[in-house]
Amino acid sequence: MTATPLQPYAGLLVVSLEQAVAAPLASCHFARGGARVIKIERETGDFARQYDSAVKGTASYFAWANHGKESLCLDIKDTRDAALLHDILDRADVFIQNLAPGAVARAGFGSEALRRRNPRLIICDISGYGEDGAYRDMKAYDFLVQCESGLVAVNGAPGHPGRIGVSVCDIGAGMNAVIGIQKALYARSITGEGSAVKLSLFDTAADWMTVPLMHAVYAGKAPQPAGLHHPSIAPYGGFRTADGEVLAISVQNEREWASLCEGVFGRPELARDPRFCDAARRVANRAALDAIVAGFFAARSRAELESLLREAAIAYGAVNSVERFAQHPQLRRAPVTLEDGAEAHLVAPPVRHSFEPETPHLGRVPGLGEHSAAIRAEFARIGETA
Incomplete structure (x- = not known):
C-alpha cells in the first residue's frame, strides 16, 4: 500500500492574477505542494497559451508553469467580477499578480486595501523594473531585461554578445517570488499577520550581475563575452x-x-x-x-x-545539443496531463523531498475558464451563508 504523500501547502488558497512566465511559475510551485491555486485569466486567456503548440498542441511554457491549477475567467473592471474576486481574496492566503505597475491598484486590488480586508493575506507583486523610478512603466520582456541588466554583455562569444537561450529573468523572478512568499508565510506563522512581497525581473537580473558589476566598479574592467572560455581561468x-x-x-x-x-x-x-x-x-x-x-x-x-x-x-x-540532452542518463522526467487528457513528460521538479514520490505526477493543465462556473457557484453559496 502506497502512503499518501505529505502536501505541506494543503489548505492554502493561492490566487494568481497572472500571465506569461514569472507569476505562473511561482503559483505552480504552490500547486505542486498541495495548495489550491486559482489562476485568474481574461476571457482571451493568458497569452502564454499561444506562445507555441510544441507539447502535443499545448504551449511549452504554459504546460510547464500551469499544471495543477484551476482556471477562472474574470474581467476585474466589471463590477460583479471584481466583487467575486474580492470575495475569493477575503478567504485567500496568498495573492500573486504580475500585471503592469499600478493596474491592480487602479482596479481596487492594491496591497494595502486588500490587507485591510484580509489582514492574513500575503500579496506578491511582480513587476518588470519595480514600482517606481524612471523605468517603472517600461515594457519588461525577458530579453529586454537581459539587455538592460548587462546579462547579454557578458554572454555570447567575443565580439558577439548573446541572449541567454531561455527566459532566465522570468524564471529567476518566479523563483524569487517563491522565496519571498515562503518567508512571508513563515513570518505569518509567528505574527498572525500577512505582508507585502515585491520583486522585479530587473532586480533579479541585477542580483545575478553582482560579480561582473564589482569587477567593473572596483577593478575597472568588466568581464567580456568569452564563449565557452572563462575570463580568468585556463584551460x-x-x-x-x-x-x-x-x-x-x-x-x-x-x-x-x-x-x-x-x-x-x-x-x-x-x-x-x-x-x-x-x-x-x-x-x-x-x-x-x-x-x-x-x-x-x-x-x-x-x-x-x-x-x-x-x-x-x-x-x-x-557540449550537448538539446536533442542529446533529451537522452541524457541523468535527466529525470515527470508526467503531466494536458487539457485534452493527453499525457506529456516534463522535466521533474529539481528539488526532491523524502515525503514525496520519486516521480510525482504533476497534475493537469487547465483549459481556459474550465473552472469558472464551479468557482462562481462555490463563492455565491459562501456569500449566501456569510
Whole structure:
C-alpha cells in the first residue's frame, strides 16, 4: 500500500492574477505542494497559451508553469467580477499578480486595501523594473531585461554578445517570488499577520550581475563575452574531438593542472613551462595553451578522452545539443496531463523531498475558464451563508 504523500501547502488558497512566465511559475510551485491555486485569466486567456503548440498542441511554457491549477475567467473592471474576486481574496492566503505597475491598484486590488480586508493575506507583486523610478512603466520582456541588466554583455562569444537561450529573468523572478512568499508565510506563522512581497525581473537580473558589476566598479574592467572560455581561468572551454564531438574541461587549480599535464597529455613538463606555470600565466598565454589542448583532443575520440580525463580526475562535460540532452542518463522526467487528457513528460521538479514520490505526477493543465462556473457557484453559496 502506497502512503499518501505529505502536501505541506494543503489548505492554502493561492490566487494568481497572472500571465506569461514569472507569476505562473511561482503559483505552480504552490500547486505542486498541495495548495489550491486559482489562476485568474481574461476571457482571451493568458497569452502564454499561444506562445507555441510544441507539447502535443499545448504551449511549452504554459504546460510547464500551469499544471495543477484551476482556471477562472474574470474581467476585474466589471463590477460583479471584481466583487467575486474580492470575495475569493477575503478567504485567500496568498495573492500573486504580475500585471503592469499600478493596474491592480487602479482596479481596487492594491496591497494595502486588500490587507485591510484580509489582514492574513500575503500579496506578491511582480513587476518588470519595480514600482517606481524612471523605468517603472517600461515594457519588461525577458530579453529586454537581459539587455538592460548587462546579462547579454557578458554572454555570447567575443565580439558577439548573446541572449541567454531561455527566459532566465522570468524564471529567476518566479523563483524569487517563491522565496519571498515562503518567508512571508513563515513570518505569518509567528505574527498572525500577512505582508507585502515585491520583486522585479530587473532586480533579479541585477542580483545575478553582482560579480561582473564589482569587477567593473572596483577593478575597472568588466568581464567580456568569452564563449565557452572563462575570463580568468585556463584551460577552460570546449574542444573538438577526432569524432566530431565537443568536450569541455575546467581546470581550476595547480593540482588539477599538473594532473592534466601528466595523466592526460603525458607531458608533465608542461606544468613547469614558464608560460603555463601558474593561473595568471596560463590566462595570459591562453592562445598557445588552447592550441596544445585542441591538438591533443583533435587526435583522439570522445570515448578515449573521457577515459583519460576521468582517470586523472579532471572535470569535463560534453557540449550537448538539446536533442542529446533529451537522452541524457541523468535527466529525470515527470508526467503531466494536458487539457485534452493527453499525457506529456516534463522535466521533474529539481528539488526532491523524502515525503514525496520519486516521480510525482504533476497534475493537469487547465483549459481556459474550465473552472469558472464551479468557482462562481462555490463563492455565491459562501456569500449566501456569510
